[in-house]
Amino acid sequence: MKSIVITGHGGNEVVFLMEGAKTVRQPGHVLVRMEVATLNRVDLYMRDSGAGITHSLPQVMGLDGAGVIEEVDPAETTLKVGQRVTLHPGVVCGRCEFCQRGEGVLCNKIQYMGEHRNGTLAQWVSVPAQNAFVIPEGMSFTDASALGVNHLTAWRMLFGKARVQAGESVLIFGIGGGVSLAALQLAKLAGLRTYVTSRSADKLERAKAMGADHVINSQQQDVAKTIALLTQGRGVDVVIENVGGDTWSQAMKSLVRGGRLVTCGATAGDMPGADIRRVFIRQLQIMGSTLGDFSEFRQLIDFAAQHHLRPVVDRVYPMEQMHAALDRLESGEQFGKVVVTIAG
Numbered sequence: 465m466k467s468i469v470i471t472g473h474g475g476n477e478v479v480f481l482m483e484g485a486k487t488v489r490q491p492g493h494v495l496v497r498m499e500v501a502t503l504n505r506v507d508l509y510m511r512d513s514g515a516g517i518t519h520s521l522p523q524v525m526g527l528d529g530a531g532v533i534e535e536v537d538p539a540e541t542t543l544k545v546g547q548r549v550t551l552h553p554g555v556v557c558g559r560c561e562f563c564q565r566g567e568g569v570l571c572n573k574i575q576y577m578g579e580h581r582n583g584t585l586a587q588w589v590s591v592p593a594q595n596a597f598v599i600p601e602g603m604s605f606t607d608a609s610a611l612g613v614n615h616l617t618a619w620r621m622l623f624g625k626a627r628v629q630a631g632e633s634v635l636i637f638g639i640g641g642g643v644s645l646a647a648l649q650l651a652k653l654a655g656l657r658t659y660v661t662s663r664s665a666d667k668l669e670r671a672k673a674m675g676a677d678h679v680i681n682s683q684q685q686d687v688a689k690t691i692a693l694l695t696q697g698r699g700v701d702v703v704i705e706n707v708g709g710d711t712w713s714q715a716m717k718s719l720v721r722g723g724r725l726v727t728c729g730a731t732a733g734d735m736p737g738a739d740i741r742r743v744f745i746r747q748l749q750i751m752g753s754t755l756g757d758f759s760e761f762r763q764l765i766d767f768a769a770q771h772h773l774r775p776v777v778d779r780v781y782p783m784e785q786m787h788a789a790l791d792r793l794e795s796g797e798q799f800g801k802v803v804v805t806i807a808g
Contacts, residue, residue: 528612529584630655776800
């Protein structure tokens, strides 16, 4: 079996395409022959250091992916051999208080594929049956795979946390990144007025072509002041933020009184000024969010099929060009998902 493995931490020198024994299906699991996987920022983090994430080396990379079921338990009644499925990357215990109330994403013992356990960048993957979701007719492996992290994260941020309503306004930072693009696609389908930021004029033009109502070049414009101008001093109802650092202050200042800020990352720094006075005087709501539950994933897949949503794909690489795929992601120049096809 071929798989993409990290053997240490550093740069691409620790990432290898390796041959090994075929994955054996565990009881209660399904064995999936993988067709495609898509990359996420955490793949770079695991390669670089993986600090703070319990894992063992060598480890197969990859959080999300899609393929075809090859084996199931004899007693399995929902999933069948030959079905096309996409994978939810979070393996939960099923027993803690959070799992019992249907919030597996908060599970005390959750393990993410590609982080705490072997991931999706392999020819075969064994996952709990509950982690495999049937792909609707007409949806490609690539589109289904791309929903697994970025769109699921954006879905929970918009609908699970912010609880957006049609006609509201949303500011999305860092358009071009996976979660931000997913948020733009979902927000437009939900009837929201969208404002997006980027330092790249090209990415802003592409976002505008996708339907963004207003684009802001954060390298040339003060985001908060621009939002104030565009909204006649009101601010936006919701901010979708995954950057942190200096962006945090701009995000806070862009909100309407009583507005909601949802964050899922801190790529530019995790210790920004809190601006607590603004929080309580303007009665802002600040929420953290990560990935999404199984029920949210099912809702997202059905929504994507109903609205013919197609995640934005930047480039496609074979497994043999994994280093180039990681370089593309690390460059920050990508617009959409970086896809890796799995050898047959």
